[in-house]
Amino acid sequence: MLKLYSLISGSSGNCSVVSDGKTHIMIDCGTSGKRAFEALKAIDIDPGALKAIFVTHEHSDHIRGVGVVARKLKIPVYATHGTHAEMGIGNIDDSQMMFVTPDIPEVINDIEITPYTIPHDAEEPCCYSFSDGRDKVTIATDIGFMSASLLSRISGSKSIILESNHDIDMLRYGEYPYPLKQRILGSFGHLSNAAAAETALELIKSGTEHIMLGHLSDKNNLPELAQMVTYNYLTDNNINVGTDVTLQVAARYDITRFAE
Numbered sequence: 266m267l268k269l270y271s272l273i274s275g276s277s278g279n280c281s282v283v284s285d286g287k288t289h290i291m292i293d294c295g296t297s298g299k300r301a302f303e304a305l306k307a308i309d310i311d312p313g314a315l316k317a318i319f320v321t322h323e324h325s326d327h328i329r330g331v332g333v334v335a336r337k338l339k340i341p342v343y344a345t346h347g348t349h350a351e352m353g354i355g356n357i358d359d360s361q362m363m364f365v366t367p368d369i370p371e372v373i374n375d376i377e378i379t380p381y382t383i384p385h386d387a388e389e390p391c392c393y394s395f396s397d398g399r400d401k402v403t404i405a406t407d408i409g410f411m412s413a414s415l416l417s418r419i420s421g422s423k424s425i426i427l428e429s430n431h432d433i434d435m436l437r438y439g440e441y442p443y444p445l446k447q448r449i450l451g452s453f454g455h456l457s458n459a460a461a462a463e464t465a466l467e468l469i470k471s472g473t474e475h476i477m478l479g480h481l482s483d484k485n486n487l488p489e490l491a492q493m494v495t496y497n498y499l500t501d502n503n504i505n506v507g508t509d510v511t512l513q514v515a516a517r518y519d520i521t522r523f524a525e
């Protein structure tokens with residue numbers, strides 16, 4: 266069984282882990298190496314057993330600790346050519362630099378990892394789905410808008426960490442400078458609570474059983490609000506949250522495990 270954990274999530278830092286019990290893979294490391302190792306131990310994974318880090322894009326809330334972890338553990342860092350070129354993670358050995366291509370799966374032991382292009386203001390950013398042949402789990406954050414093609418690719422995920430970045434009104438009337446507001450609201454920014462709710466409904470129709478809302482903005486969202494917007498939208502569309510699907514919000518600075 267594939268397990269997905271959020272170690273931290275939000276505009277302040279993102280780091281997740283996928284594990285089938287034998288093979289453990291980290292996705293992004295937007296925190297210090299020390300904190301990443303502590304979090305791994307807290308979910309009973311020996312950091313030394315980590316097999317690889319997959320990076321979605323070069324923004325600092327995703328790569329802060331990637332270099333340290335990769336150097337310490339001597340493990341490969343998988344990313345697109347664009348992300349590798351743009352992320353400054355210090356020196357890692359050439360043999361640790363692994364390149365992914367959207368839609369082309371990588372295989373590590375019994376886990377298949379597929380990158381998908383995401384609309385976001387970075388260099389060749391991608392999200393990842395993981396499959397053990399039975400279940401598929403996905404981390405889908407930093408997404409300007411949910412295109413039909415991306416939705417079709419992440420459909421069928423049993424569990425998903427889905428971006429619910431901001432409340433559009435909190436952002437519009439909040440303190441961010443106008444250009445930053447435009448960036449976040451634009452097609453290469455972040456998914457709003459309302460967009461997350463719509464995506465959640467489509468995912469549930471495709472078989473998704475567990476949804477964890479993540480990558481919440483510190484200034485333009487609240488965990489209760491994100492949860493409420495998706496909950497209400499699903500309920501209005503005859504989804505019984507708790508029976509048909511579990512819905513939770515990933516903690517900003519803490520480990521969040523999926524409800525079973």
Ligand SMILES: [Zn+2]
Nearest residue numbers: 322324385407
């Ligand atoms: Zn980003």
Ligand SMILES: [Zn+2]
Nearest residue numbers: 324326327407
């Ligand atoms: Zn981000």
